[in-house]
Amino acid sequence: METQFTPFASLFGGAMIGLAAVLLMLTTGRLAGVSGIVSGLLPPRTTGQATYTGVAFVIGLLVAIPIYLIATGGLPDQSMVAGLPVLAVAGLLVGFGTVLGNGCTSGHGVCGLSRLSQRSIAATITFMAVAFLTVFVWRHVLGGQ
């Protein structure tokens, strides 16, 4: 399914993401890595993971769509690209992989690249390359949607 190229909205939204990451670091000293924050709330808990700031950050994420709805009167565009069985497998892989690799698009991609972390640069190149390959095989070799 075609989607429209939105350079300005995406650049602006991206800047907001960067601003939020800096705000979290500047005020609480924590990295805005969503997989790390969410998994930090799950058992088994290790010491030193700040529960309250993590819960507050996640609540902020959860109220974003309701606030967007109130402000604009509409929901953001969302089109699923896969059926429920594929989404289930994808979810398992995303959850398992981001915790095993200590980060996702926000922690390694945005924060890690901004800090010039060698680990994050390696992780980001890896998940980007694998994702490009996955979509190529899925759409153009296997004929998925």
Place this chain on the structure above:
Amino acid sequence: MQILSALIAGLVFGLGLIISGMVNPAKVQNFLDIAGSWDPSLAFVMGGAIAVAAPGFWLCGQRLKPIFADIFQKPAQSNIDGRLIGGASLFGVGWGLGGFCPGPAIVSVSVVSPATMVFILCMIIGMWLAKLVKTIRGSPATA
């Protein structure tokens, strides 16, 4: 104050994901499909985020401590190992198939659709399994 600023940071982060179009899995998967219906928007999101975060983190680094906390938490690990690359690879497959990464997935919980619920429930199970594996196999301090 830490809780309030974390709440605001989460909200601004979530609104950024919405405005940038990244909560739409079709848009994300189209970025990953150079050979097909390519949509370069995601590169602009990353560019915008890094353009703000890179100087912002540098400024944080000039401070001794955060405004409301005692220390800046730095990731403990610095080595590139099989776990990092293996985890990133599994994540890449799932991200490519579903078009969702953890941030947009959590933001989308509020939509309460079967598709987002299935994805998120499985993502949480996957995270929990990986934590169990790391606990059993032993791991250096995790970020």
